[in-house]
Amino acid sequence: MIDVGSLDxxxxxPLHEQLAHSLRASILAGRVTxxxxxxxTRALAADLGLARGTVVSAYEILTGExxxxxxxxxxxVVAEIVRPxxxxxxxxxxxxxxxAPAVIDLRPGRPGTAGxxxxxxxxxxxxxxxxxxxxxxxxxLGEPALRRQIAAHLGRTRGLDVAPDDVIxxxxxxxxxxxxxxxxxxxGARLRIGIENPGYPRVRHLLxxxxxEAVPIAVRLGAGLDLDDIEARDDLxxxxxxxxxxxxxxxxxxxxxxxRLLAWAARTxxxxxxxxxxxxFPHGRVPLPPLHLLDPANVVxxxxxxxxxxxxxxxGWIVATGAWREHLxxxxxxxxxxxxxxxxxxxxxxxxxxxxxxxxxRRRRDYRHRRRLMLEAFAGVEGVTLTATxxxxxxxxxxxxxxxxxxxxxxxxxxxxxIVVAPLAGYAVPGTETELPPGLVFGYAEPSxxxxxxxxxxxxxxxxxxxx
Amino acid sequence: MIDVGSLDxxxxxPLHEQLAHSLRASILAGRVTxxxxxxxTRALAADLGLARGTVVSAYEILTGExxxxxxxxxxxVVAEIVRPxxxxxxxxxxxxxxxAPAVIDLRPGRPGTAGxxxxxxxxxxxxxxxxxxxxxxxxxLGEPALRRQIAAHLGRTRGLDVAPDDVIxxxxxxxxxxxxxxxxxxxGARLRIGIENPGYPRVRHLLxxxxxEAVPIAVRLGAGLDLDDIEARDDLxxxxxxxxxxxxxxxxxxxxxxxRLLAWAARTxxxxxxxxxxxxFPHGRVPLPPLHLLDPANVVxxxxxxxxxxxxxxxGWIVATGAWREHLxxxxxxxxxxxxxxxxxxxxxxxxxxxxxxxxxRRRRDYRHRRRLMLEAFAGVEGVTLTATxxxxxxxxxxxxxxxxxxxxxxxxxxxxxIVVAPLAGYAVPGTETELPPGLVFGYAEPSxxxxxxxxxxxxxxxxxxxx
Numbered sequence: 001m002i003d004v005g006s007l008d009x010x011x012x013x014p015l016h017e018q019l020a021h022s023l024r025a026s027i028l029a030g031r032v033t034x035x036x037x038x039x040x041t042r043a044l045a046a047d048l049g050l051a052r053g054t055v056v057s058a059y060e061i062l063t064g065e066x067x068x069x070x071x072x073x074x075x076x077v078v079a080e081i082v083r084p085x086x087x088x089x090x091x092x093x094x095x096x097x098x099x100a101p102a103v104i105d106l107r108p109g110r111p112g113t114a115g116x117x118x119x120x121x122x123x124x125x126x127x128x129x130x131x132x133x134x135x136x137x138x139x140x141l142g143e144p145a146l147r148r149q150i151a152a153h154l155g156r157t158r159g160l161d162v163a164p165d166d167v168i169x170x171x172x173x174x175x176x177x178x179x180x181x182x183x184x185x186x187x188g189a190r191l192r193i194g195i196e197n198p199g200y201p202r203v204r205h206l207l208x209x210x211x212x213e214a215v216p217i218a219v220r221l222g223a224g225l226d227l228d229d230i231e232a233r234d235d236l237x238x239x240x241x242x243x244x245x246x247x248x249x250x251x252x253x254x255x256x257x258x259x260r261l262l263a264w265a266a267r268t269x270x271x272x273x274x275x276x277x278x279x280x281f282p283h284g285r286v287p288l289p290p291l292h293l294l295d296p297a298n299v300v301x302x303x304x305x306x307x308x309x310x311x312x313x314x315x316g317w318i319v320a321t322g323a324w325r326e327h328l329x330x331x332x333x334x335x336x337x338x339x340x341x342x343x344x345x346x347x348x349x350x351x352x353x354x355x356x357x358x359x360x361x362r363r364r365r366d367y368r369h370r371r372r373l374m375l376e377a378f379a380g381v382e383g384v385t386l387t388a389t390x391x392x393x394x395x396x397x398x399x400x401x402x403x404x405x406x407x408x409x410x411x412x413x414x415x416x417x418x419i420v421v422a423p424l425a426g427y428a429v430p431g432t433e434t435e436l437p438p439g440l441v442f443g444y445a446e447p448s449x450x451x452x453x454x455x456x457x458x459x460x461x462x463x464x465x466x467x468x
Numbered sequence: 469m470i471d472v473g474s475l476d477x478x479x480x481x482p483l484h485e486q487l488a489h490s491l492r493a494s495i496l497a498g499r500v501t502x503x504x505x506x507x508x509t510r511a512l513a514a515d516l517g518l519a520r521g522t523v524v525s526a527y528e529i530l531t532g533e534x535x536x537x538x539x540x541x542x543x544x545v546v547a548e549i550v551r552p553x554x555x556x557x558x559x560x561x562x563x564x565x566x567x568a569p570a571v572i573d574l575r576p577g578r579p580g581t582a583g584x585x586x587x588x589x590x591x592x593x594x595x596x597x598x599x600x601x602x603x604x605x606x607x608x609l610g611e612p613a614l615r616r617q618i619a620a621h622l623g624r625t626r627g628l629d630v631a632p633d634d635v636i637x638x639x640x641x642x643x644x645x646x647x648x649x650x651x652x653x654x655x656g657a658r659l660r661i662g663i664e665n666p667g668y669p670r671v672r673h674l675l676x677x678x679x680x681e682a683v684p685i686a687v688r689l690g691a692g693l694d695l696d697d698i699e700a701r702d703d704l705x706x707x708x709x710x711x712x713x714x715x716x717x718x719x720x721x722x723x724x725x726x727x728r729l730l731a732w733a734a735r736t737x738x739x740x741x742x743x744x745x746x747x748x749f750p751h752g753r754v755p756l757p758p759l760h761l762l763d764p765a766n767v768v769x770x771x772x773x774x775x776x777x778x779x780x781x782x783x784g785w786i787v788a789t790g791a792w793r794e795h796l797x798x799x800x801x802x803x804x805x806x807x808x809x810x811x812x813x814x815x816x817x818x819x820x821x822x823x824x825x826x827x828x829x830r831r832r833r834d835y836r837h838r839r840r841l842m843l844e845a846f847a848g849v850e851g852v853t854l855t856a857t858x859x860x861x862x863x864x865x866x867x868x869x870x871x872x873x874x875x876x877x878x879x880x881x882x883x884x885x886x887i888v889v890a891p892l893a894g895y896a897v898p899g900t901e902t903e904l905p906p907g908l909v910f911g912y913a914e915p916s917x918x919x920x921x922x923x924x925x926x927x928x929x930x931x932x933x934x935x936x
Contacts, residue, residue, distance in 0.1 A: 107604075109604060110603035110604050111603060112603070113600070113601050113602070113603050116601050117597070117598065117599070117600060117601060121597065122594070122597050122598055124597075125593055125594070125596070125597030125810065126590070126593070126594050126597065128593070129585070129589065129590050129592075129593030129594065129814070130585065130590055131585070132581070132585060133581050133584050133585060133777070133778050133780055133781070134581070134778060134780040135578035135579060135580070135581050135778055135779075135780070135913075135914045136575075136577060136578050136778070136779050136780060137779055137780050137782075138780070171639060171804075171806040171807070172804060172806075173804075174803055174804035175803075175804070175806060178803060182677050182678065202802075202804065205801075205802040206802055206803060206804075208802070209650050209799060209802040209803060210650065210678060211679065309601070310601050310602060310603055310604070310809075311603075311604050311605055312601055312602040312603070312604060312605050312606070312808070312809035313601070313808050313809065313810065314605075314804075314805065314806055314807060314808045314809075315808065331677060333673075334670075334673040334674055334676070334677040335642055335643075335646060335674060335677060336639075336640060336641075336642030336643070336670065336674075336782075337782065338639040338640075338643060338782055338806050339639070339782060339808075340780070340781050340782045340783065340807075340808065340811050341778075341780035341781065341782075342593065342781065342811065342814075343808050343810065343811050346597075346810075445603075446603045
């Protein structure tokens with residue numbers, strides 16, 4: 001039996017969110033059970049005296065969260081879910097061995113992919129695969145149609161006024177980083193590039209692989225990127241930063257820090273590589289404009305579809321102007337382009353149809369909802385702090401005290417319970433782990449909301465137990 | 469009026485080729501004109517007392533060559549073609565300026581793409597785009613389904629018995645080369661890799677871009693790769709070769725040369741990188757087995773879909789076993805994979821359906837036919853030699869004499885007539901051009917057969933005029 005409680009038209013939360021909240025509570029309380037049909041949107045809207053669109057929106061939220069699911073043949077039913085409060089002490093029917101817990105994969109970088117494969121998606125690929133294939137790559141920098149769509153996307157989402165000619169299509173962020181690094185002319189015996197520490201480990205691996213000296217620049221909890229350290233150096237060919245939502249600690253460069261970074265770049269001739277990896281998902285604060293907008297000549301911007309769609313697509317871009325664009329184009333010609341014509345055309349159609357914008361809006365609502373649930377879950381938990389939540393689709397849990405062993409213990413204990421998270425130490429340049437407090441990094445986008453919240457409860461309990 | 473002349477059941481050429489030859493002659497002689505309908509296959513088969521399949525095959529050949537075209541709504545008509553023998557001395561109707569000649573692009577590396585976009589192609593993409601998308605790359609070495617299909621493809625086309633686990637999916641040959649180079653551990657201060665001279669210029673550019681010293685090893689007309697030079701060196705980390713059909717000169721390593729190359733690699737610890745770029749199209753000689761088959765431990769094989777489908781797809785592979793496979797897998801993990809999940813699944817379905825094998829068989833017939841026409845056109849032409857025709861989809865024209873300026877003059881004169889070919893000097897390591905005879909490299913796969921044959925006539929005339 002569905003019980004929607006009372007909805008309050010005067011409350012700050014919109015009616016569809018209130019309705020979703022009530023329905024979710026009914027499901028979690030077991031008042032409706034897995035497989036049970038919920039009323040049609042039309043019937044429930046009539047029952048409650050609501051606009052049908054309100055009920056549709058509420059059902060969409062719950063479907064996105066994994067509480068409801070469409071039944072083949074029509075209708076909507078309560079999904080098969082494991083409740084966080086499921087009693088563990090039921091008498092065993094037989095002496096069967098305890099089943100291994102289902103793994104909840106919270107490794108960062110895994111976006112929610114529900115809803116990607118819809119009519120617009122399939123139509124884009126169908127139309128792209130019906131086009132003539134070219135006998136060679138027409139444009140080494142990318143299909144003009146896709147470069148136009150990426151430019152328009154960056155205009156909408158990042159306020160950038162980019163010419164399609166200044167967009168280079170890449171096979172994701174790593175390909176973009178590789179291309180940028182190989183476009184640099186070293187001033188010393190070999191390239192020397194500043195990286196954030198802690199930071200995205202792949203950048204460090206990639207630089208090592210091509211023989212670049214990676215110079216770690218500290219990013220500290222609370223204080224952010226160490227600009228004093230950067231300003232003291234004039235031997236860097238480039239500095240790679242995540243200025244909008246540091247990966248993984250979540251800080252961002254404020255206006256003063258941005259000005260200092262750009263002034264340093266202009267003074268020393270280093271290029272700033274702006275890894276704009278998750279700005280499509282701001283939560284809780286207004287996003288700042290890209291560094292590239294402030295100083296196009298000295299900033300190369302890198303972005304991708306890995307967070308808004310999935311890294312499995314291997315598609316991203318570089319935005320660069322003037323001399324940088326020419327250096328990058330020359331490097332691309334030497335290395336050959338990396339993205340298939342069919343995929344580029346399909347994505348151009350998908351973006352052109354507005355489908356990416358719609359999918360991103362749905363994901364944004366979903367991620368904000370998840371974030372709110374997590375903030376609620378962590379509120380008042382003593383000694384365990386949730387941070388880095390002001391954007392994107394990952395968060396950081398800081399463990400109590402400063403004993404680094406606590407981190408290892410908690411990660412292992414969670415793994416034993418089927419919950420996969422990343423230790424914060426994995427983001428540090430080896431040898432500098434002790435500069436970091438013990439913590440966990442986890443992605444909150446991909447599992448169903450019930451699974452996520454079950455995992456969050458376990459994380460909190462494990463963190464408290466292992467460190468008390 | 470179609471005049472098929474007489475067909476000879478006892479002749480070595482199969483009936484459908486004889487029929488295609490007669491029909492082609494009718495079209496070229498102007499006995500049937502552009503837009504005119506040809507009889508239905510059923511009617512012509514009945515008229516001539518042939519199996520209908522024979523007529524279907526003949527029409528397919530002529531459609532592939534561009535002489536016939538399907539009419540929207542059904543039926544087949546003579547295509548709009550420019551005849552090589554078209555008279556140039558018709559009285560001008562008005563004093564209109566001479567129109568710029570239509571460009572015939574004979575740059576090497578452009579395969580024939582007619583027939584790729586068929587029902588099987590569209591179905592593969594449609595099915596792939598209906599599959600769930602993963603939240604992350606499932607396997608950095610490539611989708612298991614595609615790796616299985618590539619292994620099966622190499623079994624069929626190259627006699628290789630490869631485990632799918634030993635296949636790594638790449639974004640074409642350049643990505644494969646880059647990955648291989650970055651997987652190498654230099655024995656000296658920096659990597660030193662042998663390359664063929666002349667050879668594929670992209671390899672040289674790519675090596676330069678990643679700071680590798682490229683050591684040119686001479687390939688001479690007639691004599692082939694200079695194995696004495698290779699055997700005198702023990703300082704190479706790798707040697708990149710095109711052993712089956714040297715690019716661009718067309719020689720191949722015979723059994724003795726293969727044995728010497730592999731013995732050298734085993735002795736010095738260098739890896740042989742086997743660029744197996746066009747072996748799907750042997751003409752006029754039986755292909756030799758891959759070097760990888762002879763010595764899997766010391767040979768890394770690189771192949772791609774660029775010649776059998778199109779380079780615009782950016783898809784290829786590396787085959788490597790044992791320690792090499794591990795080095796390559798580590799490099800791939802550092803650099804991130806480069807090919808989209810959707811594309812990999814679509815290609816797996818396309819190969820699995822047998823569609824690639826069918827397309828390759830059609831192209832092979834078409835290319836062999838083109839090659840025969842070219843050999844006929846060049847037969848008896850004094851001073852101008854066609855070579856490198858024993859496989860693939862490019863050929864080399866050697867100009868008379870040894871004056872290198874002749875090459876520049878002929879390339880420019882052809883460009884003025886709308887025919888784009890590559891000068892042989894462009895394949896030489898800069899500074900070594902004088903070791904090459906003057907010549908042209910051109911691809912014969914992509915333009916329609918009538919356009920190709922018109923271009924070939926012009927090439928012959930221009931080469932003779934410019935060098936007489």
